[in-house]
Every structure is written in C-alpha cells, then in structure tokens.
Amino acid sequence: xxxxxxxxxxxxxxxxxxxxxxxxxxxxxxxxxxxxxxxxxxxxxxxxxxxxxxxxxxxxxxxxxxxxxxxxxxxxxxxxxxxxxxxxxxxxxxxxxxxxxxxxxxxxxxxxxxxxxxxxxxxxxxxxxxxxxxxxxxxxxxxxxxxxxxxxxxxxxxxxxxxxxxxxxxxxxxxxxxxxxxxxxxxxxxxxxxxxxxxxxxxxxxxxxxxxxxxxxxxxxxxxxxxxxxxxxxxxxxxxxxxxxxxxxxxxxxxxxxxxxxxxxxxxxxxxxxxxxxxxxxxxxxxxxxxxxxxxxxxxxxxxxxxxxxxxxxxxxxxxxxxxxxxxxxxxxxxxxxxxxxxxxxxxxxxxxxxxxxxxxxxxxxxxxxxxxxxxxxxxxxxxxxxxxxxxxxxxxxxxxxxxxxxxxxxxxxxxxxxxxxxxxxxxxxxxxxxxxxxxxxxxxxxxxxxxxxxxxx
Amino acid sequence: xxxxxxxxxxxxxxxxxxxxxxxxxxxxxxxxxxxxxxxxxxxxxxxxxxxxxxxxxxxxxxxxxxxxxxxxxxxxxxxxxxxxxxxxxxxxxxxxxxxxxxxxxxxxxxxxxxxxxxxxxxxxxxxxxxxxxxxxxxxxxxxxxxxxxxxxxxxxxxxxxxxxxxxxxxxxxxxxxxxxxxxxxxxxxxxxxxxxxxxxxxxxxxxxxxxxxxxxxxxxxxxxxxxxxxxxxxxxxxxx
Numbered sequence: 001x002x003x004x005x006x007x008x009x010x011x012x013x014x015x016x017x018x019x020x021x022x023x024x025x026x027x028x029x030x031x032x033x034x035x036x037x038x039x040x041x042x043x044x045x046x047x048x049x050x051x052x053x054x055x056x057x058x059x060x061x062x063x064x065x066x067x068x069x070x071x072x073x074x075x076x077x078x079x080x081x082x083x084x085x086x087x088x089x090x091x092x093x094x095x096x097x098x099x100x101x102x103x104x105x106x107x108x109x110x111x112x113x114x115x116x117x118x119x120x121x122x123x124x125x126x127x128x129x130x131x132x133x134x135x136x137x138x139x140x141x142x143x144x145x146x147x148x149x150x151x152x153x154x155x156x157x158x159x160x161x162x163x164x165x166x167x168x169x170x171x172x173x174x175x176x177x178x179x180x181x182x183x184x185x186x187x188x189x190x191x192x193x194x195x196x197x198x199x200x201x202x203x204x205x206x207x208x209x210x211x212x213x214x215x216x217x218x219x220x221x222x223x224x225x226x227x228x229x230x231x232x233x234x235x236x237x238x239x240x241x242x243x244x245x246x247x248x249x250x251x252x253x254x255x256x257x258x259x260x261x262x263x264x265x266x267x268x269x270x271x272x273x274x275x276x277x278x279x280x281x282x283x284x285x286x287x288x289x290x291x292x293x294x295x296x297x298x299x300x301x302x303x304x305x306x307x308x309x310x311x312x313x314x315x316x317x318x319x320x321x322x323x324x325x326x327x328x329x330x331x332x333x334x335x336x337x338x339x340x341x342x343x344x345x346x347x348x349x350x351x352x353x354x355x356x357x358x359x360x361x362x363x364x365x366x367x368x369x370x371x372x373x374x375x376x377x378x379x380x381x382x383x384x385x386x387x388x389x390x391x392x393x394x395x396x397x398x399x400x401x402x403x404x405x406x407x408x409x410x411x412x413x414x415x416x417x418x419x420x421x422x423x424x425x426x427x428x429x430x431x432x433x434x435x436x437x438x439x440x441x442x443x444x445x446x447x448x449x450x451x452x453x454x455x456x457x458x
Numbered sequence: 459x460x461x462x463x464x465x466x467x468x469x470x471x472x473x474x475x476x477x478x479x480x481x482x483x484x485x486x487x488x489x490x491x492x493x494x495x496x497x498x499x500x501x502x503x504x505x506x507x508x509x510x511x512x513x514x515x516x517x518x519x520x521x522x523x524x525x526x527x528x529x530x531x532x533x534x535x536x537x538x539x540x541x542x543x544x545x546x547x548x549x550x551x552x553x554x555x556x557x558x559x560x561x562x563x564x565x566x567x568x569x570x571x572x573x574x575x576x577x578x579x580x581x582x583x584x585x586x587x588x589x590x591x592x593x594x595x596x597x598x599x600x601x602x603x604x605x606x607x608x609x610x611x612x613x614x615x616x617x618x619x620x621x622x623x624x625x626x627x628x629x630x631x632x633x634x635x636x637x638x639x640x641x642x643x644x645x646x647x648x649x650x651x652x653x654x655x656x657x658x659x660x661x662x663x664x665x666x667x668x669x670x671x672x673x674x675x676x677x678x679x680x681x682x683x684x685x686x687x688x689x690x691x692x693x694x695x696x697x698x
Contacts, residue, residue: 279684282572282684286572289570290653290655293568293653309556309557321648321649321650322650324622325648325650325658325662326658328658328661328662328665329656329657329658329661331661332661352555352556352651352652355650355651355652356652359650359652359654363655363656366656367655367656
C-alpha cells in the first residue's frame, strides 16, 4: 500500500495516469458520438424508406382495391432482404406478410413504432427474436398494414463501435503504462539516485557530485548545473575553512601584541608614556581592522558578489593618476618610478577594485622591491591579443620560483618581509580581483627582481 | 585637548542610529566637541524629525530596522532637502560607498572608523554650504588662490603649482581651519577610494608645504598628528 502511495506521488506516473484518462475519455467520446450519429442516420433512412413504401402501397390500394394488395404484399415479402410486411384483420389475425409473430398491441394504433420491438420471421423461425422499427397503417376494410425495417444491421454497427471504444481504451492504457515504464521509471531511478546523493551532500560531504545518466537530457542538464553550484559551495566552504584557520592563527599575534601594550599602558608612570602606549594600541587595532577589511573584501570578491557594479573604465587615465600619486613616494625613498604607457582600450571593470589591485601592487613594490641601490620600479601597460596587461616590475631581490605561487595565498608572508608591516593579504586580494574580472595575476622573474603581471580581458 | 579647530562653531546634528551603545558613544564624542546632537533610533521617526526640524548635518546609519538609512536620505532629497548627510555603514567596501553617494549621501564612512575621521568629515560637511562657494578667489592669511587663472600667491609672491597641487591646495583652502584626513584627500583630490598603506599622501603634502611655507615666516599648512592636515593661519597677526 505504501509502495502504491509512493508510486502515485511520482510525477511521471501521475502524468501518465492523467494523460491516459483524458485521452481515453476523449477517444471513447469521439467514437460514441460517431456511433450515435451514424445510428440515428440509419434509423432516419429506414424511416424514409418505410414512409415511401407505405405511400406507394396506399396509392396502389386506392387504385386497384384490396384484391390485388394481398398478392403484392406476399410477393414483396418473398424478395431477398425484404422489409417487414404484415397485413392483419381488426382482430389481429395475420393475413399476409413475412412476419410470423409480434406483439399484437402494436397494431392497435396507427403511426411509427420507434423503440425497436421484437418480432419473429417466417424464413428463420429458430433464431432469437429480431428487432425492428415499423409504421402501422389502417387500410380500408379495417385491415392493418405494418411496414417496417429490421435494424439488426444497426445493432451490429453499434456493437462494432462499442468494441472499437473498448479496444482503443485498452490500447491507450497499455501505451500509457508502457511509456511510464520505459521513460518514467528510468527518470524515477535517476531522480532517486540524485536524491540519495543530495542527502550525502546535505550531510556535509560537499565532495560528492550528482550522477549523470550521460544522455544529456533535461535531468542531466539540471544535474550539471546543480553540480556546478555544489562545486562553488565547496570552494566557498573550503575558503571559509582556510580563512578561519588563518584568522585564528594570524590574528593571534597582533592581538597578543595589543594586549601587551595595553598592560604596559596600564603600568606607565607618566601621562606621556601612557599616551604613547595608547597610540600604539590604536595603531595596532587599526592594523587588525585593516586585515579584517581586506579579508572581507577578498571573500566578497571571491564569492563573485552580484552587487558589484561594472563600468567601462579608462585605464590610461587611471594609470597616469596612480603614477602621479606614487611617484613622489618612490622619489623620497631614493628610487625611481617610471611609466611606460601604451594606449589601452576601455575595459568593463569595477573601478574601486581595479584601483585597489593596482595600489596593492605599487605598495608592494614600494615596500619590498627597493632593496638595491638605483632601485627602479616600472609600470608598463600594453595590449596583448585580447587582454590589457599592466606590469609592475622592480629590480629588487625578487621571489624564488617556488615561492611565487605560495605568496599569492592568504596570509602568506615570506621570511624576508616578516619584519615589515603588512597583513599578507595584498596579493591574494589582487588575485581575487583579477579572477573576478576574468583576468589573471602572474608573477615572473625580472632580469633582476620581480614582475607582477595584472591582466584583464577587453 | 587640541581639537584642531573643531569646536570653533557648533554644528547641529541629527544622528540616526539604531545601535544604542554606538549612538551613546557617538553622542558623547560629538557633545564633547561642543556640537548639538539629536539622536533618533527609528527610521520613520527620524525622517519626520528631519522634515520638521533644521539640522546642519545628518549622520545616518545605513542599516536600520524598519527603514533603510539610504531611503531616508533619498526621501529627503526628493523633498528638496539638501542637508548634508554622512552615511555610516558596516557593510564591506566594494560598491557600497558609490551606492551611498548615489542615493544622495554626501560622504560615506565605513565602520569601524576613527572618531577623528568622523569629526573631520562632519565639520567639512557642515561648512560645505558656506564654503564650497563659487568664489573666484580664496584667501587664507596672506595666501591667495585665483580660481580663474589657477594661480596662487603668498604675500604677493607667485607660487608655482602643478595641476594636482592646485587641486590639493584648493581643497585645503575650501576647508580652511578644518582637519582633513588622508583618505579625504585621496577621495576628493585624486578621486581614489582606498586606505593608504604607505606614506604616499605625506610626500605630496611635504612637497606642497615646501612650496607654501618654506620661504615665509610662519607656516600655513599644519600636520595634525594621527589625524591629518589643516590649512590655517595660526600666526599672531591672524585676524581669526
């Protein structure tokens, strides 16, 4: 019973049932409608023929009198496939015709006897009663004439129609069941396996993927997009995992420092030194806040937030503005910032994010790339096939090949830079921004130093 | 306490903030600077208040329970009310600022913020009406900025300025006597919204300072430690 319930809750079987029912009823209706109308037509035709005959007989009777009527009826009765003829006297005694017996009360009144009545024929006395419709007519001398037509043909026709309806209904039901069996059940099996897998996924195993039948039908297409969604979730989930690990690990250090400074401030003897310590605490907390801001921004960008607004931006103006902003800072450090700018076509991007990315790269170059004398950082912008590329190249110590990948991870700070202020999030943010725009961030070896290559699709 | 010019005038503020602890803290900070603060916690009440009363500045928290902070500002702008509005938000920084400014906000600050940053921006907003004038000449002490010819003179001596330095000076003179923070300078002079990790702004300021002050007996451009910069004539012969 439960299994039946489950079966009935299945969409494909519900659809099959509804279709079968609707089509079956329609087909039966059509067949019955045709049958009914054809039957009516047959009866009408019979009536016309009988009326005709009655008319003729009446005329003949009027012309030649009753004498010749009886032989005429007898001869007509004997013709093959003849209509029904019967002449009876006022008492209902049969005088002539091919009708052996019938309900005598039919003869009492003139007119049509439409609901089919039973009668017996002379030719085949053994078979069960025939059915007929007839017209009764009073002849002079109070004789009754009945002219009728057998409707056995009509009944056979009706039974054929009934058979046809039954067969068509049966075919319909069988086809419906077949369709369900071959298509519906297959889909059901697929859906069952999908729901089983999704239960695993719900239980927390995001590495599972929904099975595909390989036919590329709509279920497969649905599974493919659901799989993509699960993949995205898995990525976000593992992102959160790594991030919370990193936060726990890397924020502990500044918090410990913060606490230390607060303790010192508490035990300071002079107002001035207390002030200094408190300023240190504010600086330290600002650093933590900045780290959080950066983390939030990275995760927002990595999640591909839909609220991010893209506009067509002119990178040429932006790059020269940034050059103009940073140039004095490099100059003050005894380094040079040079700009080698080729005209770039406009790109669709989020200006704030692109600014943030380029500033992070320039900040990095300023912090880590000026280790040698005659330090020089170059901004090169150019178009390469269908990308715009912005290279920030320094002539500092560079980064070893192995470290170039690692350094783009969150919170990674290479040993050489640990003593400098920073969160270890700068490059991961640049990378996230590049990826969000469909571009890339790659690190390359300069003849001496490092090239950070930021590229965006046009 | 050196308030760096704040407190020289009283700003009448409507603070719309649902977090009572934060509101208390903010009211305390603003009141200690001598400002007059009215606090409302609910959006609809605040909107009514802003419509019936007059304020110099609105400080609007973006996330309010019933009515979004931005829609309050939008509704006021629809009424033709141009009272400067500073939007506070705990939302991330990607596009929220742009959205806030589009909604009719005049400035946008992300929580958590330094109270000095808030005070500096508040003062600039409060005085915007009077100062962002179409004056063709700006004057601070003996420094004169000609906005038609884009030239600057101090005590009659021409000062050569690069285009960006001109804009920087114009912004500082427009906000004479008020602290402007580094992020404010980046936003208003460079049109870049970010928090500088390096001292890029300070280098620009020291270059501007050497042009403005080096040859003269008293400085006009002052560094306010831990906060930002201020352009003001603080000399004895100033009339301020």
